[in-house]
Amino acid sequence: MKLIRLPIVPYGQALALQWQLRERLQTRSGHDRESVGYLLCLQHNPVITLGKRARAADLFSPTWLAEQGVEVFKTDRGGEATYHGPGQLVIYPIIRLDALRMGVVDLIHGLATALAASLHGYGVSAVYEPELPGLWTTLDEPRRKIASVGMRVAGGVTTHGAAINLVNDLSPFSMFVPCGMPGAPMARLGDYTDEPGLFESFTDAFIDHFQTFIDTELEPLTLELPAKDAWITSATLEELLAGEQT
Template identity: 45%
Template structure:
């Protein structure tokens, strides 16, 4: 029997409430009161820093960032500095590794595989680089990955550039890599696809790669515990 994955599309959201939401759902998943969850959304402009000290990789002053409406957060995911903003698909999988064992390495590999298959639908050949997690089109990064695990449950996730304003990446040293570029589906194809369309492709492909049975669930049902826990 396939495990159930509850999928929720949140639309465009500020960063902090969704970060807090991940922790709420993570705790519920660790307690076994909800199934695994996949959050799909796009963020308002924000720069996040991972567990390494990377404040020097933010190239604009706090005042310059504020004038552009960009927030900055230090968070507990792996990786270094990255940018989230409109036109970028963000996917946060809240998965129990205790009940559905898979190594962190395999988890990252699966997330990369989802990305490879999604962009291939639009004629883009993305590849892995063993030195850097994420996906690349030649020497241009199209998808970033940063995962955290607490109490055996994953949170944080991936950011796939759909039609993101790539100029924003010049405000930072993306993922600490100075000698490579950044790209998007729009840049590579000339197509202005919606983030929601790519989210549907991501959902379908995620279910296929991870072997889940998907169920679209309103967020409020998850928060109120109205979704039956997965059979472990």
């Protein structure tokens, strides 16, 4: 399984990359390690994504969002609205479920478990709530949401995944109804620790815990994405992968 770590990537470009990686996995055969899939770890420019159940009324002030440079993007995942921005770790497992011999519920549980284990390393306790998809801290009363989890499966391959607040600005969450829960209190890891290099160290810890869960080594794969406004096609992806192999 390949590990792709990227910097800040526009949401639309990352979504196109997920689609192309999914298609590549769907058209391959066999159960060798390379065909298991890809794990993307990245950040996004400020964006509110709207799932299939999101409503226009969930956005309190579209004008303010536009003035602040926050993009609004309709996406193909389930669920409602959430926010991504710099300093938040976004994780996209693009995985053939049959290759791992597990179902999507198992993968979601493993993703949440790896996130919770990584938080524990910083002295932060969090629990996964399936009915309120995400991780909620147990250090606060009321509990605060620190991560969102949700996946889509098509043709036996997963897309989307999880987003955990590390050192990102939380104020944009007040400008919409996050995950269909008005006034849901939000948290970030930086609220509990001022350790330097928090984003990178947490990402490293998560990768270690996740590969332990799937019992598969994650092999780093470097991709140099095109300009931020360039859409990723199947041909673009093959060129990127060919460049990595030369």
